Amino acid sequence: MTNFKHSGISAKLIKILSNDHQIYQEVDGLQNIVYWKISDKEFYSIETYKDKKSHDEKNLIIKNLIEDYISKYLVKLPRIVAGEIVWEHSK
Incomplete structure (x- = not known):
């Protein structure tokens, strides 16, 4: 899970x-x-x-994406939290 705090343009960043x-x-x-x-x-x-290997690889790709495209809009660096799925319900 990653938390993004920015200058007020959620729609633009998500796009x-x-x-x-x-x-x-x-x-x-x-x-x-x-x-x-x-x-x-x-x-x-x-x-x-x-x-976990896939997650670790993603961190590098997302870091590059943030630096290239959205860092100028962020008020602080994204907070990334990782953990193990211990239970899941799906339909």
């Missing part, structure tokens, strides 16, 4: 992050990614991966 599907295709093991807006100045992403 930037979601328009380049190729960048997500480059991450082996990325199974799902969801962005959701918390407020006009904050949004989160939640990603699921096949394994």
